[in-house]
Amino acid sequence: MPNVLTVRGLTKSYGSQMALAGIDFEVHAGEVFALIGPNGAGKTTTLRIVATLLTSSAGEIIFLEHNLCKEPDFVREKISYLPEEAGAYKDMKGLDYLHFMANFYARTPEEEKEFVDRAVAITELGDRLRTKVGTYSKGMTRKLLLARALMTKPVLAILDEPTSGLDVLNALEVREIVRRYVREGTSVLLSSHNMLEIEFLSDRVALIDKGRILDSGTPQELKDKHNAKNLEEVFRSSVR
């Protein structure tokens, strides 16, 4: 499978503090690639750099044969990013928010309608979309934001802890939505510290800790390699 994203020697430092110490990974077309690791491992920093929010200190990122650092405007047209603690404009109605975001990507009114219709279907919020976002529960807001991230069918969706703070049912629903869009051709780069979720959702996984990638492969490959029952045990084994 061709690579959508290739990351080589990615380094990021804040003064003397090293957040990423030269990491390498690829995201193939139509796969879910997950970065897993504890808090402060460097997952969000990696995702923010790929989402063009932060600049790297060193290394190279190639997105669809374009240098991400040199052509951020091209990249922004093709990706969507869902931050871990994302919010939506509280005074906007859900539907207005979707129209507002769709307007940045759509070239025609028909395309905008297509994006919004798709988002409405993902959220399953029905008439609640006609009420202000400020009145939504956390689960409703998260689904709205996920719908916003997927409605354009981006080449690469970057999802930071997509089920963070959601109850079991909502989390399950979000995972199913992500899988559905991957089947339709979107590639996903996600991060989570919920390793069981990753096992269900991801095609390939990279274990990250203290700004370094410890190991990577399919969940099964990693479990076999570390003789572990699940990814949590794989991670414990890798850290040791």
Next chain:
Amino acid sequence: MKRFTNLLKKEIKELVTKQLIFSLAFTIILFNFIGQVSKKEVQKAIGVQTISALDQDGSAASQALIKGLESARFKILDQSGKTKDQALETAKAGESKLLLVIPKGFGASLTELKPSEIETYSFMRSFSLIGARGQIVVGGVISALNNILSNNFLKDKLPGFDPQSLKNPIKSKDYVVVRDRMAEGSAAQVAGLISQQSLLIPVVLMMIVIYSSQMVISAVAMEKQNKTLETLLTVPIKRTSIITAKMLAAGLVGLISAGVYMFGFQGFVGGIGEEAARAGVQAGGATMMRQLGLYFSTSGYIILGLSLFLAILVALALAMILGVLAEDFRSAQNMIMPLMFMVMIPYFISLFADINTVALPIKIFILAIPFSHPFLVSQNLYLGNYGMIAAGLAYMLIVFIILVIFAARVFSTDKILTMKLRFGKKRSAVA
């Protein structure tokens, strides 16, 4: 352009809230209310005022004094036949602002050219300046009477001489020269009129700068607080467009808000000014100002407007950077303070000192503040210092360009997410 318009519409919608409309409507109503109340007070002060008079003398001179007061629009309540204490009690209990006591022997003393005394008792029921006007007018009447009495005496003793010339052998005829123009009048009068004409400039500037800046700072800080900034920064729109949309929206709403406030303010000031002018309290100096060329031509107004516009742009760009430094809406409220001081410093200095003649270090400090220049424009226009005006405009433009480049740089780099002004514990930027 479509993306920019999309963002601009959202920014404007966010700023034009029900609270803003309510606040603007409330301000207009409040200013008009205060204006109407003040207007009534001024009307009362310049209208017929009631004073009590106890004439214990009953001479022609004392009667002339009372008649003089009546002609100066005073309603006199005659307290004749009462003792001073009784008159005081009556006057105090009534609506009189003042009790005038003309003691026995007043007329005789005047005839004998001995100093005569009258007593005034002012009843201060409020401490407003307008409330104290009664005594000022009585003082004026007495001074006029002094003049008439002394003139009569001089005419009597030295017939053939002009009493005014005898009393004031040296006369001054005052002229004011501004550049190559000259007019009869005093420098104090000109300074007073210019200060009146320029009164609205700092008020307009302060209003717009404070409103617009607060809006920009809050707009950026709210994006951070509501966790919407990261998403906005990853959508396909240029960072400079994000900055421009936020600044333009705040500028537009700020201008409209300031316009509405000025309309209300005019209602307030107009309430007092109109009545005072009608009563002749304000001396007219329009002819003198025209003769001296001290009025704004159309080009003058354009230059002044341009200067105000550049100052607003500088404020908006500065506010954008301060907004990035703010972590949330609350800290954004504190960020506006340095900006307010930057506007207030030249305002207060221009009230008490001539910026052109202060010590050099202070002058440099003031001129370095971009908001000083709109304050100086009117003075420089009057004095024909076009070089100074051009330098001021160029300086503001340069500062604006530097600030916008800096703001665009901040928005295009990690700084938009990592640059914070913290007063507490440092937090790691790594997640």
